[in-house]
Amino acid sequence: MSPDPDAAVRVRGVRVLFGGVAALDRIDLDVVEGEVFVLVGPNGSGKTTLLNAVSGFVPLAEGSVELFGEDVTRRRAHQRADRGIGRTFQSPRALQSARVTDLLSFGLYRHDPRSWAGEVFRPLRALRLDRQVDERFRTVLDTVGLPDELLHEELGSLSHGQMKMVDIARALLGEPRVLLLDEPTSGLNQGEIDKLHEIVQGLRTGGCTPVLVEHNVQFVVDLADRIAVLHQGELLALGEPRATLSRDEVVEAYLGPKGRLAHRDGGHQAETRN
Amino acid sequence: MVATAMQSVRTVLRRPYAHLAGLAITVLVVQQFVESSSSLFLVQLMALYALAALGLNIILGMAGLLSVAQAAVMALGGYTAGLLMIKAQLPFVVALLVAGAASAVLSAFVGLAALRISSHYFILVTLAVAEALSLLLINEEDLTGGYNGIGGIPPLVIGGLDLSSPLALAVVAIVTLFIGWYVADALAASRSGHGIHAGGADPQLAMASGINVARLRFGASVTGGVYAGVAGALYAETLLYLGPGDFSLGKALLILLIVVIGGMGSNAGTVAAAVILVYLSEGLLRLTTVGPLVYGLGIMVILVIAPNGLDGVARRLRRAFGRILERRVAR
Numbered sequence: 334m335s336p337d338p339d340a341a342v343r344v345r346g347v348r349v350l351f352g353g354v355a356a357l358d359r360i361d362l363d364v365v366e367g368e369v370f371v372l373v374g375p376n377g378s379g380k381t382t383l384l385n386a387v388s389g390f391v392p393l394a395e396g397s398v399e400l401f402g403e404d405v406t407r408r409r410a411h412q413r414a415d416r417g418i419g420r421t422f423q424s425p426r427a428l429q430s431a432r433v434t435d436l437l438s439f440g441l442y443r444h445d446p447r448s449w450a451g452e453v454f455r456p457l458r459a460l461r462l463d464r465q466v467d468e469r470f471r472t473v474l475d476t477v478g479l480p481d482e483l484l485h486e487e488l489g490s491l492s493h494g495q496m497k498m499v500d501i502a503r504a505l506l507g508e509p510r511v512l513l514l515d516e517p518t519s520g521l522n523q524g525e526i527d528k529l530h531e532i533v534q535g536l537r538t539g540g541c542t543p544v545l546v547e548h549n550v551q552f553v554v555d556l557a558d559r560i561a562v563l564h565q566g567e568l569l570a571l572g573e574p575r576a577t578l579s580r581d582e583v584v585e586a587y588l589g590p591k592g593r594l595a596h597r598d599g600g601h602q603a604e605t606r607n
Numbered sequence: 608m609v610a611t612a613m614q615s616v617r618t619v620l621r622r623p624y625a626h627l628a629g630l631a632i633t634v635l636v637v638q639q640f641v642e643s644s645s646s647l648f649l650v651q652l653m654a655l656y657a658l659a660a661l662g663l664n665i666i667l668g669m670a671g672l673l674s675v676a677q678a679a680v681m682a683l684g685g686y687t688a689g690l691l692m693i694k695a696q697l698p699f700v701v702a703l704l705v706a707g708a709a710s711a712v713l714s715a716f717v718g719l720a721a722l723r724i725s726s727h728y729f730i731l732v733t734l735a736v737a738e739a740l741s742l743l744l745i746n747e748e749d750l751t752g753g754y755n756g757i758g759g760i761p762p763l764v765i766g767g768l769d770l771s772s773p774l775a776l777a778v779v780a781i782v783t784l785f786i787g788w789y790v791a792d793a794l795a796a797s798r799s800g801h802g803i804h805a806g807g808a809d810p811q812l813a814m815a816s817g818i819n820v821a822r823l824r825f826g827a828s829v830t831g832g833v834y835a836g837v838a839g840a841l842y843a844e845t846l847l848y849l850g851p852g853d854f855s856l857g858k859a860l861l862i863l864l865i866v867v868i869g870g871m872g873s874n875a876g877t878v879a880a881a882v883i884l885v886y887l888s889e890g891l892l893r894l895t896t897v898g899p900l901v902y903g904l905g906i907m908v909i910l911v912i913a914p915n916g917l918d919g920v921a922r923r924l925r926r927a928f929g930r931i932l933e934r935r936v937a938r
């Protein structure tokens with residue numbers, strides 16, 4: 334691949350091993366700044382592992398990862414976050430007795446104005462900062478379509494969908510330049526999915542490049558600029574969404590060789606619907 | 608409507624007003640109603656164990672590091688302060704500062720282990736440190752007096768002011784506790800505090816948010832160590848005699864229980880639990896033979912009905928109260 338000066342994320346020759354078995358092998362791809370990039374592939378094909386490799390949660394056996402032209406292969410996860418990588422997790426974290434404000438404070442960490450010394454020695458200023466932070470939390474909850482009454486609720490009392498949206502809000506507070514979202518629509522109701530659509534499009538205009546792992550093809554097709562298909566740890570196809578998803582090898586990877594005929598009808602339906 | 612009312616209540620109950628008011632009321636109550644020197648001694652112990660437990664609450668309740676070394680760290684503070692006053696005739700304030708620093712270093716050393724090994728082994732490291740220190744106290748007879756401990760610690764004088772009466776000692780302990788409480792509340796409300804909490808609650812989520820979990824764990828260990836060191840130095844002034852038995856594993860478990868019963872991460876819960884558990888362990892346990900059994904069963908029952916400790920109970924009550932209020936307002 335030719336060097337692309339605009340690459341927000343550049344993955345080169347990445348190989349990840351789990352007990353000698355390659356969960357990812359020879360992965361090369363560039364995510365261009367400003368595009369919506371989507372990863373699809375059957376269960377266990379290595380999508381989450383690829384997000385982990387980019388965000389620093391799994392060691393690479395081979396290869397390199399660059400963020401905005403800087404090699405971060407040896408950087409740890411929190412250092413990559415400092416360089417603009419944000420992410421959510423596939424299943425929302427079970428921090429039972431923490432409150433929504435706590436989780437949002439974790440996300441705000443990199444931009445949190447509330448220093449310990451300030452909280453000790455300037456309590457009145459701290460009160461003002463608290464109001465500012467509170468306002469910021471209300472705004473970000475609004476962005477993800479949640480009412481601000483949730484602010485002081487315990488995380489354990491939220492629905493699955495609300496919890497996932499709060500986690501996206503948490504990630505947004507870090508003001509990432511690239512946001513990795515691992516199956517964001519799974520378990521969401523239709524209203525929440527529509528909201529998510531809006532959020533992802535808003536990210537782009539706000540200067541953040543979204544990278545999604547997504548099962549929901551309907552959701553992805555008119556949102557993605559490019560789609561990468563993973564299969565058994567390898568990059569099977571990469572390109573414009575509709576064309577890529579209807580390539581024979583992609584259909585085969587999903588449905589097996591016999592699935593091809595059945596797919597022809599499904600593909601037709603998708604065409605007529607639009 | 609209820610929300611805004613709650614908001615203004617929260618503002619008034621905030622640092623520093625809440626702490627100043629709490630301090631004033633506590634000192635007044637103690638001065639008015641606690642007379643016997645044995646009761647004042649109990650108040651001193653409550654305040655000092657609360658202080659050491661606030662430190663452990665930073666290490667365990669916030670950073671999630673299960674340590675049984677806090678009594679050892681407190682012992683180091685106590686012995687350091689006591690020996691500096693006896694052998695070097697240093698004034699208390701200087702001895703206190705050195706004790707705080709020494710305890711911070713020991714606690715930092717323990718904290719280093721947390722950066723390298725998994726949490727299951729961490730508790731064993733803290734156990735080893737506690738044992739090693741207790742052996743050191745017993746074996747270095749020339750310095751520490753071995754089993755006999757160190758006696759003849761000069762009574763508390765700060766800036767020429769004699770504070771060695773039971774009431775003055777209790778007030779000093781209470782003032783120190785409230786300062787420590789205030790600083791711990793400020794930490795919990797700050798960026799660093801949220802980072803420490805995140806690292807304890809979910810390290811992966813924390814790292815994904817740009818939080819340097821290792822560094823903050825280390826910082827939490829150092830900070831928690833200072834609390835134990837200061838508590839140890841004042842403890843030396845309370846007893847004027849220190850022996851290795853004052854900081855046994857039993858004391859480590861008492862401090863641990865205070866944090867757990869108080870509700871992990873809650874400073875107010877920790878202080879409340881310290882008052883209750885020190886009262887029980889000094890009163891009930893000493894007076895009756897079935898005391899220890901009742902105490903043990905009581906703790907089990909509390910942990911079963913209220914797994915989030917006193918803080919969890921308080922939250923539930925607040926929520927129930929809020930709901931009742933809301934219904935009233937709606938009508």
Ligand SMILES: Nc1ncnc2c1ncn2[C@@H]1O[C@H](COP(=O)(O)OP(=O)(O)O)[C@@H](O)[C@H]1O
Nearest residue numbers: 351352356374375376377378379380381382383
């Ligand atoms: N921590 C791990 N240890 C061992 N194997 C793992 C680990 N994480 C993922 N795997 C394996 O790697 C492969 C890819 O997993 P994953 O990236 O989670 O797939 P996907 O997200 O596409 O469903 C699977 O075979 C999975 O079992």
Ligand SMILES: [Mg+2]
Nearest residue numbers: 380381382423
């Ligand atoms: Mg996955």
